[in-house]
Structure formats: structure tokens, C-alpha cells
Amino acid sequence: MTEQLDLSRMRRILVVNSRSGPAKLAGQVMWGAWAVASYLKTAVQDADVIYLDENNEDDFQEKFRSAVKDRDTVGFSVTSMQIKYTLPLIRYIKEKHPGVRVITGGVHHILFPEQPAGALIDEAVPYELPRANFLYEFLPEKVRGTYRRERAQVLTGFNCSFKCSFCVNSVRNCRYEPRSIPEILADIDYVVKEFSPPRIYFRDEDFFFDIAKAKAVIAHILEKGYRFKWEATSRVTNFTELKINDALLDEMRRAGCVEVRFGVESGSQKTLNYLRKGQTVAQIKRAVTQCVKYGISANCSFITGLPGETAADREETFRLISELHELGPLVVILGPQVYRPYPGGTIYEEVKKYGLKFPASFEEWENFYDNNPTGSVFDENPSYPWLTAGENKRLPRAWEVVHYGLNWSSSSNPVKKLIGFWFKHAHWNLRWFGGPDLALFMFIRKKLLRSGI
Ligand code: B12
Numbered sequence: 001m002t003e004q005l006d007l008s009r010m011r012r013i014l015v016v017n018s019r020s021g022p023a024k025l026a027g028q029v030m031w032g033a034w035a036v037a038s039y040l041k042t043a044v045q046d047a048d049v050i051y052l053d054e055n056n057e058d059d060f061q062e063k064f065r066s067a068v069k070d071r072d073t074v075g076f077s078v079t080s081m082q083i084k085y086t087l088p089l090i091r092y093i094k095e096k097h098p099g100v101r102v103i104t105g106g107v108h109h110i111l112f113p114e115q116p117a118g119a120l121i122d123e124a125v126p127y128e129l130p131r132a133n134f135l136y137e138f139l140p141e142k143v144r145g146t147y148r149r150e151r152a153q154v155l156t157g158f159n160c161s162f163k164c165s166f167c168v169n170s171v172r173n174c175r176y177e178p179r180s181i182p183e184i185l186a187d188i189d190y191v192v193k194e195f196s197p198p199r200i201y202f203r204d205e206d207f208f209f210d211i212a213k214a215k216a217v218i219a220h221i222l223e224k225g226y227r228f229k230w231e232a233t234s235r236v237t238n239f240t241e242l243k244i245n246d247a248l249l250d251e252m253r254r255a256g257c258v259e260v261r262f263g264v265e266s267g268s269q270k271t272l273n274y275l276r277k278g279q280t281v282a283q284i285k286r287a288v289t290q291c292v293k294y295g296i297s298a299n300c301s302f303i304t305g306l307p308g309e310t311a312a313d314r315e316e317t318f319r320l321i322s323e324l325h326e327l328g329p330l331v332v333i334l335g336p337q338v339y340r341p342y343p344g345g346t347i348y349e350e351v352k353k354y355g356l357k358f359p360a361s362f363e364e365w366e367n368f369y370d371n372n373p374t375g376s377v378f379d380e381n382p383s384y385p386w387l388t389a390g391e392n393k394r395l396p397r398a399w400e401v402v403h404y405g406l407n408w409s410s411s412s413n414p415v416k417k418l419i420g421f422w423f424k425h426a427h428w429n430l431r432w433f434g435g436p437d438l439a440l441f442m443f444i445r446k447k448l449l450r451s452g453i
Pocket residue numbers: 005018019020025028029030031032033035036075076077078079080081082103104105106107108110111125127128129130131158159167168169342343344375376377
């Protein structure tokens with residue numbers, strides 16, 4: 001297989017990123033599709049490239065139908081959850097404009113290179129395209145608004161060198177690839193000048209993996225006197241004397257760092273080893289404590305409901321959550337989310353042995369997530385064979401108790417604090433992930449969120 005896309009037959013190109021679920025992810029940056037549009041615009045001679053992201057367009061269908069009319073090639077970026085929304089667009093092209101060449105690429109094909117793409121697709125690309133600079137002309141207006149009002153994003157690195165057993169990166173068999181420092185600094189300068197964002201998220205699987213790059217970014221922010229706040233993701237193992245030591249933490253704080261995100265995952269060393277996280281509970285505690293010492297928020301995400309995880313392992317996770325929460329309001333807990341067997345990682349192979357069936361061709365994925373909770377951010381009603389009926393029912397409620405109990409109990413808003421106090425003492429401390437009060441609260445909460453309150 002040659003890992004090179006034939007660019008000679010394309011010039012008038014449309015790059016499409018469909019939605020991935022009933023709700024659009026408005027304001028989110030779709031890096032894969034943006035990377036593809038930027039690359040094709042740079043690499044194809046005299047290219048005329050249109051970029052459409054359904055998440056960020058109000059009248060997407062009309063725009064899509066109008067754009068496709070005079071294109072020679074349409075490229076779709078697809079994760080598995082997008083297939084349901086991508087296939088109808090492809091069918092429309094094949095019906096109305098059969099001469100247009102349809103190419104699909106993205107994470108789904110990288111994860112399932114052997115699966116037949118079907119007759120509707122002219123070429124399925126199971127590898128990464130080379131990456132050019134991200135061209136801001138393709139950034140949708142809705143995303144620009146988010147950059148101005150809330151938070152901009154700057155991509156500082158691709159992929160990851162670790163091989164955690166639940167993570168897609170272990171399947172991609174990739175290595176960490178930092179973007180070059182001049183490219184990153186130029187991006188920061190551009191974003192500041194163009195959007196004056198109050199906050200920047202440095203998107204990277206591990207911003208501090210390449211510590212020279214992280215230090216260059218921090219020095220640049222200080223030197224330029226930029227006032228934006230920023231956040232980044234780190235492995236807890238970076239918090240050592242040689243990497244993120246006290247001196248660097250002090251600089252990070254002075255440079256506006258307000259949040260570090262950690263994939264803590266579990267408080268059980270046995271589970272951490274099973275996940276091949278390459279981190280210890282002691283390292284987790286040290287990293288979070290160090291952030292708090294320097295006034296930086298530590299966002300800690302957790303996972304539960306894994307095959308082989310016992311009640312005792314789970315209790316160790318719950319105890320670690322409590323212990324970190326007690327470090328104060330700078331500690332924010334995300335989850336514990338119930339493990340979702342997205343394709344990828346060695347655990348995915350393991351769960352298939354429990355009898356979970358996954359589609360065998362591109363088109364079979366179309367309706368796979370309709371009655372399957374694994375596609376949603378928080379699983380509402382899983383029925384995993386490795387969990388008991390009670391666990392399947394209660395564990396998905398744990399994050400609600402943690403968020404509206406522990407996190408809200410640290411809030412400065414008196415109403416949230418009161419609600420937090422209730423769920424912390426009446427539910428979390430008793431490990432009670434259910435009850436009519438929680439159901440009623442979540443019902444009201446969802447209604448309010450839907451109406452934008
Ligand atoms: C950042 C990120 C996000 C961001 C941005 C997503 C995006 N589409 O760019 C946000 C927060 C919005 C997000 C949301 C979601 N994400 Co996400 N996300 C990631 C993450 C961590 C990195 C992706 C990234 O930015 N890579 C950098 C870009 C440049 O690389 P790339 O996307 O792979 O694109 C390259 C190639 O794939 C190829 N390519 C891509 N598109 C195309 C198209 C054509 C035509 C061609 C030829 C080539 C090609 O060339 C590109 C350049 O080299 C990955 C994990 C990972 N390491 O992949 C998960 C991941 C992609 N996300 C995942 C999921 C499940 C989701 C959500 C469904 C979560 C949810 N329930 O809401 C949504 C849906 C996203 C969507 N596409 O609509 C899964 C997808 C699993 C799967 N089977 O497909 C992943 C793999 C994580 C995981 N392990 O579960 N995500």
C-alpha cells in the first residue's frame with residue numbers, strides 16, 4: 001500500500017466534516033478536517049478548496065449542496081461516530097453528481113484499514129496526510145467567536161509515544177510529534193493579534209512531553225507580556241525535579257497558566273498497571289499537590305467500569321477522588337466515566353471476547369451507535385457483560401454525584417455550594433449513585449441546559 005494520496009486528479013475540492021451525534025459540537029475545532037483542507041490547499045497546484053464543518057454551520061445542508069455542484073473531489077474526515085451523518089451526504093453526491101470523486105479518511109480508516117469501504121467511496125485513506133500549517137482562512141465563524149469570547153486553541157504537538165491499553169494511540173502505533181517551536185510561536189502571535197482571546201488551550205496529548213518546547217512557549221508568553229490565561233494537558237509523570245519542578249511551576253503561573261489536565265484514570269495501582277498508564281498513585285498525588293501549591297487548577301479525569309475491575313479497585317479510585325478533592329477548590333474532578341469500548345487499544349480486543357459485536361464494514365457502522373451508548377460522552381445506559389446489572393445501572397451516575405456533589409461543594413456560588421453539600425454528604429460519602437433526588441435534579445438540570453440557562 002502506498003501511503004500517498006494521488007493529488008493529480010483534484011483541483012476543485014470540498015473538505016467536509018459532518019456532525020458526530022444528534023447535537024452539533026458548535027465552537028469546537030475539528031483538527032483532522034482542518035489539517036486536510038490546509039494540506040490540500042498547500043499541496044495541490046492552483047487548488048480551489050472549500051471547507052465545511054457541519055458542527056459550525058447553521059445552514060449546512062444548503063451550503064453542502066451548493067458547494068458540491070462544481071467540485072471534482074469531495075473529501076470526508078471520519079471518526080466512527082460520524083459515519084451515520086457522512087453516508088447520507090455521500091449518497092447525495094453519488095445520486096446527483098456521480099462524476100464527483102469521493103474520498104474518505106481520518107481516524108476510522110486508520111483504526112479499520114481492512115474493512116471494506118463500499119461501492120459509494122472511490123478511495124478510503126487509512127493513513128495520516130502530511131501536515132502543513134493550519135490555514136486560518138478555513139476556521140469557521142462560530143469557532144472564531146469562541147476564540148474571541150471564551151478560549152482559543154493552539155495545537156502544539158501530535159500523537160503520543162505511550163501505549164495505554166485503552167487509548168487509540170496504542171493502536172495507531174504512533175510516536176509523539178512536536179510541532180516546530182517557530183511554528184507554534186507564530187501561531188500564538190497570530191491568535192493573540194487576531195482574536196485577543198481571554199484564554200488559550202494548548203492542544204497536545206502531553207504539552208510537557210517535549211519540555212524544551214513547553215519552556216519556549218512559556219518564555220515567549222512572558223517575553224511578549226501576553227495577558228491571556230492558558231491551560232494544557234500533562235502526564236502526571238512530568239512532575240519531577242528534571243521537568244516540571246518548582247521553578248518551572250512558578251514561571252507557568254506568572255505566564256498565566258491556570259489549569260493542567262491530567263488523565264489520572266484510577267486510584268488502584270492494579271488498574272493503572274492494567275491500563276498500562278506508566279504512572280503511580282504517588283506520582284498522581286504529587287502532580288496534583290504541586291499544581292495546587294502554585295495556584296494552578298488540576299483537572300483530573302477518571303475512568304471506571306473496566307473489565308476485571310473489582311469493587312475493591314473501584315473503592316481505591318473513589319478514595320483517591322475524595323483525597324484529591326480535599327486539596328481544595330483548585331482540584332476539579334472529571335468522571336469517573338464508564339469505560340467506553342471505542343475501537344482501539346488492547347482492552348477493545350478483550351471486550352470482544354465478552355461477545356460484544358462490532359460492525360465489519362464501513363456501511364455497517366452507520367446505525368451502530370443508535371442503540372449503543374458507547375458513542376455518547378457520558379454513557380447513560382450501558383449493558384456491559386463484564387458488569388453486574390446493578391453496576392451497569394449505578395456506575396454511569398457516579399460522575400453526576402462527583403460533579404454536582406464534590407465539584408459544586410467547592411463553588412463560590414451559594415446555591416451550587418448548597419446542592420454540592422447535599423450530593424457530597426448524602427450520596428458521594430455513602431457511595432450512593434442513584435435515588436429520586438438525583439434523578440429529579442438531573443432531569444431539571446438537563447432541561448435548563450437545553451434551554452441555555
Ligand atoms: C482532539 C480530539 C477531539 C477534538 C477535535 C476532533 C477532530 N475531529 O479534530 C474534539 C474535542 C472536538 C473531539 C470530539 C470528539 N471526539 Co475526539 N479526539 C481528539 C484526539 C484526542 C486528537 C485528534 C486530533 O486532533 N488529531 C490531529 C489531527 C490532525 O489528526 P487526525 O484527525 O487523525 O487527521 C489526520 C488523519 O486522520 C488524516 N485524515 C483526517 N481526515 C481525513 C480526510 C481525508 C479525506 C483524508 C484523505 C485524510 C484524513 O489526515 C489528517 C492529518 O494528518 C483523538 C485521539 C487521537 N489521538 O486521534 C480523539 C478521537 C478522534 N475522538 C474520538 C471521539 C469518539 C470523539 C467524539 C465522538 C466524542 C464525543 N462522544 O463527543 C467527538 C466527535 C468528533 C468529531 N469528529 O465530530 C475518538 C474516535 C474513535 C473512532 N473510532 O473514530 C478518538 C480516536 C479518541 C478515542 N480513543 O476514543 N475530539
